[in-house]
Amino acid sequence: MSDPTMAAGGVATEEPADYVTGAEHAEGTKEKTRSLWSDAWHDLSRRPLFVLSMFVIAFLVLVAIFPTWFADANHRLRDLDRARIGPNVPYLAVCMAIIGSAITVVAAILATVGKLRDGVCRTMAPYVAGIGGLILLGGGLVNSVTLYIVIGAVVLACGIVSGVPKVSQMLRGSASTWGLVAVLAVAGIAGLVISFGDLSTVEIGAAFGYDQQGRDIYARVVHGTRYTLLVGFTATLLTVLIGSTVGILAGYFGGWLDNLLSRIGEVFFGLPFVLGAIIILSAFRSAGFDSAPAIVAMVVLSISVLSWPVAMRIMRSAAISAKQQDYVKAARALGASSRRIIFRHMLPNCLAPVLVYATIALGAFIGAEATLSFLGIGLRDPAVSWGVMIADSRNYIRASPLLLIFPASFLTLTVLVFVTIGDAVREALDPKLR
Amino acid sequence: MTANPTESVLTDPTTNGQDGPLLEVEDLFVEFRTRDGVAKVLNGVSYHVDAGETLAVLGESGSGKSVTAQTIMGILDTPPAYVTGGSIRFRGQELLSQSAEKRRQLRGDGIAMIFQDALSALNPVFTVGFQIEEQLRIRKGMSRKEARKRAIELLDLVRIPNAKGRVRQYPHEFSGGMRQRAMIAMSLALDPQLLIADEPTTALDVTVQAQIMDLLAEIKAERQMGLILITHDLGVVAETADRIAVMYAGRIVEHGDAHSVYKAPGHPYTTGLLNSLPRLDLKGQTLETIKGLPPSLLNIPSGCPFHPRCPKAQSICSAEVPVNHDLGNGRYSKCHFAEEVVRNG
Structure with a gap:
C-alpha cells in the first residue's frame, strides 16, 4: 500500500480511513488467515485419538508398501509338516x-x-x-x-x-x-x-504360528495388509469420484437430468450389497480374471458400483444447498461459466460431508472386502488379504481359533482406526456438533 | 414509458458514442410457475438508465425490484421463472434474444451486480483476493501477479485499510461493512458500465450505510457508470438518486426525478411510503402506515392493484387498470387521479 500510484481513481491510500474502527486497524498484516480447512486441521491436530489413529494408519501404509521390511519369512511357502503349529x-x-x-x-x-x-x-x-x-x-x-x-x-x-x-x-x-x-x-x-x-534365549520366527497349509501366519498378515488397504483406498476413491461427480451435476443442473441420475442411483441403491456383489463377482469369476491385479480390480469395482449412490446423494444435497447461496448467484452475475461455478465455487463448499462419508466408508469397505472374501467370492490366491485368511480358517475355528484371531484382530483394529478418524473429521467439519 | 429526451442527463461520450440510454427495460413480463399456480411477478416493467446516472427502484418486499434486476442480469432460475414478454436493451442491443454464452460474456464486463448480503455472496472457502483476481485472470487474461496488484488497487479504491494484508484474508475475517466494500470491489473489477446494487446497505448499520452510499456515488461519478439502486430505504434514495421508479405488484406505479417525487408524489402509494417515514417534526405522534398487505402475486386485484389499500380508491379503481398519466417533466404515474394527488398530496 506504500506505492501511491497503485491507488486507482485518485483515492489517497495514506489518507486515514475514517470509516474504520480501531479494532479493524489493529489487526496486523502478519496475522495468519484461517480458512474452513485450516480451522478443521487445527481442531483435528489437537485430538489425541485422531493423531494416534493417523499414526497407526501411517504405520499400516508403510507395512503395505514395504511388507518385506517387517516380515522376512516367505508368506507363500507351504510346508504341510508344520500345518497348524501354534504360535511361537x-x-x-x-x-x-x-x-x-x-x-x-x-x-x-x-x-x-x-x-x-x-x-x-x-x-x-x-x-x-x-x-x-x-x-x-x-x-x-x-x-x-x-x-x-x-x-x-x-x-x-x-x-x-x-x-x-x-x-x-x-x-x-x-x-x-x-x-x-x-x-x-x-x-x-x-x-x-x-x-x-x-x-537371545528364545527361538526366533513364526510368532503367530503356521496355518492349515503350513504358511507363516505372521508373514501372511503382513503381506495381507497391502491388498486389504489397496481395496479399501481404491474402492473409497472410486466411490467418491463417481458419486460426487454424478451428485454435483444432478444438484447443479436439477430438472430432468437430476431426475434421471437420481433414478439410476436408486436402481443401484436398491440392490442389496452382498447379493449384488455375489452376482457381479461370480459373473466375472467365470470370465477368467486370475491375476492378482484383475481380482483386486473386480472386487473394487463391485464395491464401488454398489456404493456410489450414497456418495451421490450426499453430494447432491450439498450441491442443491450450495447452489441457492448468493455466492453462486454472484459468480453467475460476474459471468462465470457453469463449469467454473461447479468445480471452482461449489465443489470446495460441498466437499466436507462427502469427505466425512469417505473416511467412515473406508473402514466399512475394508470390512466389506473381508465379507466378500469370507464368502469365497472376494479376493483369492494369489492375492492374500485378512479377509482371505479369515475365510481360510473358518473350518478350523474350533480346532485352532488362533488362525482366525490374528487376522481378525488386525482387521478390527484397522476398521476401528478408520472409523475413529471419520468421526473426528465429521466433528471437525460439522459446526453444528460443537 | 420509453426514453424521454427532455430528461436525459449528460450522455457520456465514452460509453459507445450511441445516443439513447445505457439500459432500457421495456414492458417486461416475468412469471413464476409454481405448484400453487402462476405468480405474475413482473407485469410490464419499463425503465431506463443513462450513463453516469442513478436510478432508484423503490418498493416493498415482493414488489419485483430484485426480480427485475435478476432478469436484466439473466440469473433467474428457470424453472420456476419465465420471461414472457418485453425487451431489455443494453447499449441498443437486445439481451433477451441473445445466446446464453453471449449474455454471460456481458455479465461482469458490461453489467455487474452487488448483492444484499455480502457474507453469503462471497465464497467462504476462498480469500477475498482470490475472488477478485479470478475474474481478472480469466476474463482479462492477467497473470497472477498483475491480478493481485489490481485486486489490491480495487480494495484500496473501496477504502479497505491495509488492502495488501486484507487480500489474503477470508470473508469471515471481514466486518459487515468491509464485506460489502469487498463485494463492490469485486463487481467493479471488470469495469462495468452499469452497476445494479440490490439493497446494498440493508444488512448494515446506519453509519456504514452512509459510507457505502457515498462510496457508490463517488465511484459512479468518477467512472460515468450507470447505477440502478434497488432499495426500500427512502432516506438512502433521497440523497443519492437522480430519478426514482416506485414499484408495486410488478409494475412501475410512479416514475420521475427524485426531487419532484419527494416534493409532491403522484401516486397514493408513494404518498403512503413517504408518510410512513419517521419525522423529527412530528415527534410523539403515531407513525402513519399503509394499511393492509401487498397483494398475492398469484391473485392480483382487478383494476389498479393498489385499490384495496388505497385511501382515495373509487369505483373506477377496481374496474379499470390505470394507464400512465403524464405529469410533465418526465414524470408518470399509474393512478386514475394522478393530477389530483400531485396537487393535493
Missing part, C-alpha cells in the same frame, strides 16, 4: 515386550515435551502410555513372564492416572508429573533392556 509363544512374548517398551519410551518423551510445551503431546502421552502398558502386559500374560507383567502394569497405571482428568489436573505443574515421566522412562528402558536380553 516365547518369541511372541519377547516381541510384544520390545514393542511395548519402545512405545513406553515414546510416551515418556511425549510427556516430557508436553510438560515443557503445551499441546497435543500432553494429551497424547496418557494414551500412548496406556497402549504401551497393555502390550507389555499382554506380552507378559501370554508366556507368564512376571517381569513383563509388573512393568506393564506399572506403565498402564501411569497412563490411567495421568489420563484421568481429575488426577492429571491435581498433578499438573507439580513435581509428581516429573515423577510419572521418570517412572515411564525407567520402565520403558528397563523393559527394553530385559526383553532384548531375553531375545
Whole structure:
C-alpha cells in the first residue's frame, strides 16, 4: 500500500480511513488467515485419538508398501509338516515386550515435551502410555513372564492416572508429573533392556504360528495388509469420484437430468450389497480374471458400483444447498461459466460431508472386502488379504481359533482406526456438533 | 414509458458514442410457475438508465425490484421463472434474444451486480483476493501477479485499510461493512458500465450505510457508470438518486426525478411510503402506515392493484387498470387521479 500510484481513481491510500474502527486497524498484516480447512486441521491436530489413529494408519501404509521390511519369512511357502503349529509363544512374548517398551519410551518423551510445551503431546502421552502398558502386559500374560507383567502394569497405571482428568489436573505443574515421566522412562528402558536380553534365549520366527497349509501366519498378515488397504483406498476413491461427480451435476443442473441420475442411483441403491456383489463377482469369476491385479480390480469395482449412490446423494444435497447461496448467484452475475461455478465455487463448499462419508466408508469397505472374501467370492490366491485368511480358517475355528484371531484382530483394529478418524473429521467439519 | 429526451442527463461520450440510454427495460413480463399456480411477478416493467446516472427502484418486499434486476442480469432460475414478454436493451442491443454464452460474456464486463448480503455472496472457502483476481485472470487474461496488484488497487479504491494484508484474508475475517466494500470491489473489477446494487446497505448499520452510499456515488461519478439502486430505504434514495421508479405488484406505479417525487408524489402509494417515514417534526405522534398487505402475486386485484389499500380508491379503481398519466417533466404515474394527488398530496 506504500506505492501511491497503485491507488486507482485518485483515492489517497495514506489518507486515514475514517470509516474504520480501531479494532479493524489493529489487526496486523502478519496475522495468519484461517480458512474452513485450516480451522478443521487445527481442531483435528489437537485430538489425541485422531493423531494416534493417523499414526497407526501411517504405520499400516508403510507395512503395505514395504511388507518385506517387517516380515522376512516367505508368506507363500507351504510346508504341510508344520500345518497348524501354534504360535511361537516365547518369541511372541519377547516381541510384544520390545514393542511395548519402545512405545513406553515414546510416551515418556511425549510427556516430557508436553510438560515443557503445551499441546497435543500432553494429551497424547496418557494414551500412548496406556497402549504401551497393555502390550507389555499382554506380552507378559501370554508366556507368564512376571517381569513383563509388573512393568506393564506399572506403565498402564501411569497412563490411567495421568489420563484421568481429575488426577492429571491435581498433578499438573507439580513435581509428581516429573515423577510419572521418570517412572515411564525407567520402565520403558528397563523393559527394553530385559526383553532384548531375553531375545537371545528364545527361538526366533513364526510368532503367530503356521496355518492349515503350513504358511507363516505372521508373514501372511503382513503381506495381507497391502491388498486389504489397496481395496479399501481404491474402492473409497472410486466411490467418491463417481458419486460426487454424478451428485454435483444432478444438484447443479436439477430438472430432468437430476431426475434421471437420481433414478439410476436408486436402481443401484436398491440392490442389496452382498447379493449384488455375489452376482457381479461370480459373473466375472467365470470370465477368467486370475491375476492378482484383475481380482483386486473386480472386487473394487463391485464395491464401488454398489456404493456410489450414497456418495451421490450426499453430494447432491450439498450441491442443491450450495447452489441457492448468493455466492453462486454472484459468480453467475460476474459471468462465470457453469463449469467454473461447479468445480471452482461449489465443489470446495460441498466437499466436507462427502469427505466425512469417505473416511467412515473406508473402514466399512475394508470390512466389506473381508465379507466378500469370507464368502469365497472376494479376493483369492494369489492375492492374500485378512479377509482371505479369515475365510481360510473358518473350518478350523474350533480346532485352532488362533488362525482366525490374528487376522481378525488386525482387521478390527484397522476398521476401528478408520472409523475413529471419520468421526473426528465429521466433528471437525460439522459446526453444528460443537 | 420509453426514453424521454427532455430528461436525459449528460450522455457520456465514452460509453459507445450511441445516443439513447445505457439500459432500457421495456414492458417486461416475468412469471413464476409454481405448484400453487402462476405468480405474475413482473407485469410490464419499463425503465431506463443513462450513463453516469442513478436510478432508484423503490418498493416493498415482493414488489419485483430484485426480480427485475435478476432478469436484466439473466440469473433467474428457470424453472420456476419465465420471461414472457418485453425487451431489455443494453447499449441498443437486445439481451433477451441473445445466446446464453453471449449474455454471460456481458455479465461482469458490461453489467455487474452487488448483492444484499455480502457474507453469503462471497465464497467462504476462498480469500477475498482470490475472488477478485479470478475474474481478472480469466476474463482479462492477467497473470497472477498483475491480478493481485489490481485486486489490491480495487480494495484500496473501496477504502479497505491495509488492502495488501486484507487480500489474503477470508470473508469471515471481514466486518459487515468491509464485506460489502469487498463485494463492490469485486463487481467493479471488470469495469462495468452499469452497476445494479440490490439493497446494498440493508444488512448494515446506519453509519456504514452512509459510507457505502457515498462510496457508490463517488465511484459512479468518477467512472460515468450507470447505477440502478434497488432499495426500500427512502432516506438512502433521497440523497443519492437522480430519478426514482416506485414499484408495486410488478409494475412501475410512479416514475420521475427524485426531487419532484419527494416534493409532491403522484401516486397514493408513494404518498403512503413517504408518510410512513419517521419525522423529527412530528415527534410523539403515531407513525402513519399503509394499511393492509401487498397483494398475492398469484391473485392480483382487478383494476389498479393498489385499490384495496388505497385511501382515495373509487369505483373506477377496481374496474379499470390505470394507464400512465403524464405529469410533465418526465414524470408518470399509474393512478386514475394522478393530477389530483400531485396537487393535493
